[in-house]
Amino acid sequence: MRRVYLDYAATTPIRPEVWSAMEPYLREIYGNPSSLHSFGRESRVAIEEAREKIAKAIGAKNDEIIFTSGGTEGNNMVLKGVAFALQDKGKHIITTPIEHHAVLEPCHFLEKLGFEITYLPVDKTGLVDPDDLKRAIRKDTILISIMHANNEIGTIEPIKELSNIAKEREVYFHTDAVQTVGHIPVDVKDLNVDFLSISAHKFYGPKGVGALYIRKGTKVYPLLHGGEQEGRRRAGTENVAGIVGMGKALELAISELDREMERLTKLRDYFIREVERRIPDSYLNGHRIQRLPNNINFSFAYIEGEALLLNLDMEGIGVSTGSACSSSSLEPSHVLSAIGVPIELVHGSLRFTLGLWTTKEDLDYTLDALERIVNKLRAISPYKQGWTLKREG
Ligand SMILES: *Cc1c(COP(=O)(O)O)cnc(C)c1O
Numbered sequence: 124m125r126r127v128y129l130d131y132a133a134t135t136p137i138r139p140e141v142w143s144a145m146e147p148y149l150r151e152i153y154g155n156p157s158s159l160h161s162f163g164r165e166s167r168v169a170i171e172e173a174r175e176k177i178a179k180a181i182g183a184k185n186d187e188i189i190f191t192s193g194g195t196e197g198n199n200m201v202l203k204g205v206a207f208a209l210q211d212k213g214k215h216i217i218t219t220p221i222e223h224h225a226v227l228e229p230c231h232f233l234e235k236l237g238f239e240i241t242y243l244p245v246d247k248t249g250l251v252d253p254d255d256l257k258r259a260i261r262k263d264t265i266l267i268s269i270m271h272a273n274n275e276i277g278t279i280e281p282i283k284e285l286s287n288i289a290k291e292r293e294v295y296f297h298t299d300a301v302q303t304v305g306h307i308p309v310d311v312k313d314l315n316v317d318f319l320s321i322s323a324h325k326f327y328g329p330k331g332v333g334a335l336y337i338r339k340g341t342k343v344y345p346l347l348h349g350g351e352q353e354g355r356r357r358a359g360t361e362n363v364a365g366i367v368g369m370g371k372a373l374e375l376a377i378s379e380l381d382r383e384m385e386r387l388t389k390l391r392d393y394f395i396r397e398v399e400r401r402i403p404d405s406y407l408n409g410h411r412i413q414r415l416p417n418n419i420n421f422s423f424a425y426i427e428g429e430a431l432l433l434n435l436d437m438e439g440i441g442v443s444t445g446s447a448c449s450s451s452s453l454e455p456s457h458v459l460s461a462i463g464v465p466i467e468l469v470h471g472s473l474r475f476t477l478g479l480w481t482t483k484e485d486l487d488y489t490l491d492a493l494e495r496i497v498n499k500l501r502a503i504s505p506y507k508q509g510w511t512l513k514r515e516g
Contacts, residue, residue, distance in 0.1 A: 131478030148364035173370030197320030213263025249278035276409030277418025305376035328372030332365030
């Protein structure tokens with residue numbers, strides 16, 4: 124049976140070139156990068172070469188990059204590390220309700236410790252209005268954290284405009300760029316941010332490794348104490364092979380960025396057009412234009428996302444849903460709820476995310492299966508009769 128992976132926003136496979144770059148560091152080069160002998164130096168050199176690649180890819184200086192275990196750690200470090208470092212200045216943080224859980228959960232934790240969090244409103248496409256940010260900043264605001272692009276609906280936020288407002292008021296600005304680095308242009312100077320989180324497994328690198336950009340001179344406490352690594356900002360023996368793999372993966376992604384963006388945008392728009400043409404009562408979630416090239420998110424009226432997902436899975440197609448009871452979460456999508464999608468349509472949502480190995484044939488195979496399954500499920504749907512949709516736009 125044909126297998127079609129359309130869940131690249133959840134994770135990506137390691138590309139062969141990345142695997143080749145990593146392999147020596149899983150076999151013969153094993154020195155501890157902190158050791159002073161030649162064994163250690165070999166690992167140290169590899170780490171510093173990778174640091175240079177990451178820095179160059181996002182317009183940072185080498186010493187502004189620290190290695191982490193991924194996007195979750197980077198986000199946690201910024202939220203908690205800034206909160207602890209600046210709590211004498213203020214205890215107010217601004218974010219949005221559509222952030223990844225790796226930002227929202229640290230915020231909830233900080234609320235329990237007495238910090239106050241403002242969740243900015245977003246419009247029905249998921250965009251933050253810069254005027255709302257202007258109004259929300261207070262004297263005691265210490266940090267603003269707004270994602271570069273949303274992992275569920277693909278909406279790309281106007282980070283430059285938002286961070287410029289933060290700069291005027293001298294408030295630190297963090298962006299979770301896990302969905303954008305390696306996918307669309309990302310430059311920390313252009314975006315004018317103080318912190319930026321990166322994760323390797325979202326751009327064909329290995330899982331369990333990431334990077335955090337920290338602008339020079341920015342105050343933040345470490346999460347992990349216990350060693351001198353990463354300028355004392357992140358203790359623990361480095362994941363040498365993972366770091367090497369991430370450097371290689373990002374270097375490759377950047378070299379192919381324009382071509383791949385163009386290819387995926389065409390495939391994305393083809394898929395969206397075909398769904399809208401072939402499947403009635405299907406609604407695109409997110410922004411039509413300000414959108415990641417690889418993201419498609421639809422709600423299908425009258426049916427459950429889980430049923431759709433499982434039926435597609437039986438045909439070898441891997442997608443994800445914002446509906447509840449999906450294997451990864453118990454709550455329906457907080458993102459779709461925050462942009463005002465009616466709860467019935469949240470439950471009928473599916474996310475298709477494309478990547479390096481996605482072809483038009485894959486999409487045609489998926490469209491045929493999707494159309495057939497939607498029709499089948501709707502024919503037996505108890506909601507189909509007299510179900511009214513309260514949805515504008
Ligand atoms: C995947 C993802 C994360 C988490 O990154 P990990 O490396 O898996 O911890 C954080 N934010 C966004 C937007 C993501 O898509």
